[in-house]
Amino acid sequence: MRIFKVIFLNQGKLYEIYARSIHQGELYGFVELEDLIFERGNSLLIDPSTERLQEEFAGVSRTLVPIHAVIRIDEVEKEGPGKITELDNTTNITPFPTPFISPSKNEDD
Template identity: 35%
Template sequence: MKSKKLYKVTFLSQGKTLELYAHQVASSALWGFTEVGEIVFDSQGEGVVIDPTEERLREEFGNTRVLHLPIQCILRVEEVDRRAPLAIRDATSGEKVVTPFPIAPPLRKP
């Protein structure tokens, strides 16, 4: 059985650069849009470690059957072999907006 293709879609949304993985990417029936379907998330509840970026994107897109993105918002679409951790970045600086755990507490000055 042939496995489904996996695409990494990087796009702009509300001042942030988001990355999602999906099994379907195609031109939409809506003119000027790209259709992203079968969005892939890590299996829920299979581990103790929770990725806050994954949870935030799952909250926003978890119930989405097909996402129609304006073509001018899409930065890149890559066909990949395997999934990597998701990212939400500031669109201007490229800095990660959601910091994965664990993070060290700030040092206290004496």
């Protein structure tokens, strides 16, 4: 069975999740992730970022991620711990650039 590790940006945070199925979504510009995998740790220590990730995607069978938010997709041999990482000034990851001209809010422009 194929397993993919997907790293993407979402609201200023870096997400690392595992999925069994990845393909171009029906919506243009989105990557569709299905059958998300969350590592079930047997240890007594629980990583808070892994727990937050499991809570955020609880009950989700399929999610769509904007293609410009995806940093990397790897096919891996086995799943690892998914996590959410806060980005700060010391990281070298930046979001995809936004357009220079933003759409006008006035209909007359």
